[in-house]
Amino acid sequence: MVLSTNLDHIATADELTKTINENENVMVCCGRMGPMCIPVYGVMEELRSEYKNVAFRDMAFDSPEAGIIRNLPEASNFMGLPFTIYYKNGKVVEATSSIQSRDQITAILDEHFSS
Amino acid sequence: MKPNHYNTIIIGAGPAGLTAGIYLSRAKMKTLILDSGIAGGQLILTHEIANYPGIEKISGYELSNTMRKQALAFGCEIQSGISIKDINFEAVEKSVQLSNGKQFTADTIILATGGRSRTLGISGEDKFKGRGISYCATCDGDFFQDKEIAVVGGGNTALEEAVSLTKYASKVTLIHMLDHFQAFAHAIDEAKSNPKIEIKMQSRITAFNGEQKLESVNVENLLTHELSELKLDGVFVFIGYEANTDFVQGRCIELNERNEIVTDDQLQTNVPGVFAAGDALAKRFRQITTAVSDGTIAALNAMEFIRQASAIKVA
Numbered sequence A: 001m002v003l004s005t006n007l008d009h010i011a012t013a014d015e016l017t018k019t020i021n022e023n024e025n026v027m028v029c030c031g032r033m034g035p036m037c038i039p040v041y042g043v044m045e046e047l048r049s050e051y052k053n054v055a056f057r058d059m060a061f062d063s064p065e066a067g068i069i070r071n072l073p074e075a076s077n078f079m080g081l082p083f084t085i086y087y088k089n090g091k092v093v094e095a096t097s098s099i100q101s102r103d104q105i106t107a108i109l110d111e112h113f114s115s
Numbered sequence B: 001m002k003p004n005h006y007n008t009i010i011i012g013a014g015p016a017g018l019t020a021g022i023y024l025s026r027a028k029m030k031t032l033i034l035d036s037g038i039a040g041g042q043l044i045l046t047h048e049i050a051n052y053p054g055i056e057k058i059s060g061y062e063l064s065n066t067m068r069k070q071a072l073a074f075g076c077e078i079q080s081g082i083s084i085k086d087i088n089f090e091a092v093e094k095s096v097q098l099s100n101g102k103q104f105t106a107d108t109i110i111l112a113t114g115g116r117s118r119t120l121g122i123s124g125e126d127k128f129k130g131r132g133i134s135y136c137a138t139c140d141g142d143f144f145q146d147k148e149i150a151v152v153g154g155g156n157t158a159l160e161e162a163v164s165l166t167k168y169a170s171k172v173t174l175i176h177m178l179d180h181f182q183a184f185a186h187a188i189d190e191a192k193s194n195p196k197i198e199i200k201m202q203s204r205i206t207a208f209n210g211e212q213k214l215e216s217v218n219v220e221n222l223l224t225h226e227l228s229e230l231k232l233d234g235v236f237v238f239i240g241y242e243a244n245t246d247f248v249q250g251r252c253i254e255l256n257e258r259n260e261i262v263t264d265d266q267l268q269t270n271v272p273g274v275f276a277a278g279d280a281l282a283k284r285f286r287q288i289t290t291a292v293s294d295g296t297i298a299a300l301n302a303m304e305f306i307r308q309a310s311a312i313k314v315a
């Protein structure tokens, strides 16, 4: 189960683990093809060329495999799609719930992933 | 032509701006579209579009991607994620300065900045977004299974979404500032007859409270000014739309009392060579079809303006 975006998708929990182990900086947007999620995928698509040191991925929220994100302690109070998780060296450094603007996303990327 | 000079600069890459871009660049006009967000505008917020003639069903994401590709294929340039620092509308050669230092000039400008959902503007609203506050019932409704929530607003969307949220929530308190709803009678009847909906008229939320997530709101009764605390898990806000015209307010472009752009029937504003299209216009109906129609008209009139201006120069 994957989303119909132009991003690289993560389909399984194992794939996510592999991705965060193999890449220093990872941003994963876990959502549906809805109005709060699509703008975030769009911003991620555009930021790919600007932040080459970050692996941008999406994951389908309704896939049972997405439990790896849904059940994160950092997402325990989240009640809005998408759940967007930022990993550095395999660890969660930031997590947001609901739609975020390009400025909000780049502020997080600059804070945690600037080289 | 100077590299940073364009026949037309379009501000906003929603359906109106992209359509104008398609028409202008297809007619070999050097065209630049600037967007503060990403191309597509409100289209990308639309899950499924079933009323765009010629296409039975399409996601807003797909339709906006196709419009963007069409514009690019005709040679239109699109820069997204920009922020406008200054605009000179009045000079014959108009200029746009971006916050990143870039500057462009143009013979004509088309304002196609559309609209956005209104937010309440109350402190805590941003903090609890996604942690109890939502603007989309279809996206987030299922997080509120058996929980108590409030819906703010009194129009068709607020009433319809309040009813649809009763599928999940154990109780929905509908909070509206006025003493009457601005909605169709059937929507009002449906909300009023739903046993899970409690209605608080002439009331408004004054504060959002909680630690990690929303836990309660303060509600003011606008008649008595009495304040009460309402314990709940979620608030859905549906209080209408406003035009994205902040960046032209206080400048020479005429706006109406709702800050929508006023034009003549050629979609030209009060400033020669500055046109407007789409949801940012002062008009009654706001749809994709009306936005693309406006984009077409504004583009064709901008071309006509450029032709006439160059004819005058030659003469």
Ligand SMILES: Cc1cc2nc3c(=O)[nH]c(=O)nc-3n(C[C@H](O)[C@H](O)[C@H](O)COP(=O)(O)OP(=O)(O)OC[C@H]3O[C@@H](n4cnc5c(N)ncnc54)[C@H](O)[C@@H]3O)c2cc1C
Residues within 6 Å of the ligand: A035, B011, B012, B013, B014, B015, B016, B017, B034, B035, B036, B037, B038, B039, B040, B041, B042, B043, B045, B046, B047, B048, B049, B050, B051, B084, B112, B113, B114, B115, B116, B244, B247, B277, B278, B279, B280, B286, B287, B288, B289, B291
């Ligand atoms: C949830 C939802 C569902 C909808 N469903 C339908 C439907 O099914 N059918 C239908 O016909 N219509 C629908 N609509 C309405 C339709 O989407 C709009 O009427 C249409 O998108 C308006 O197009 P526009 O180009 O005028 O503005 P917008 O789509 O709002 O685009 C404006 C663009 O301008 C940009 N912008 C704003 N301010 C600035 C600035 N200062 N500088 C630079 N750029 C700026 C924005 O980022 C945006 O990309 C829906 C709207 C919503 C919100």
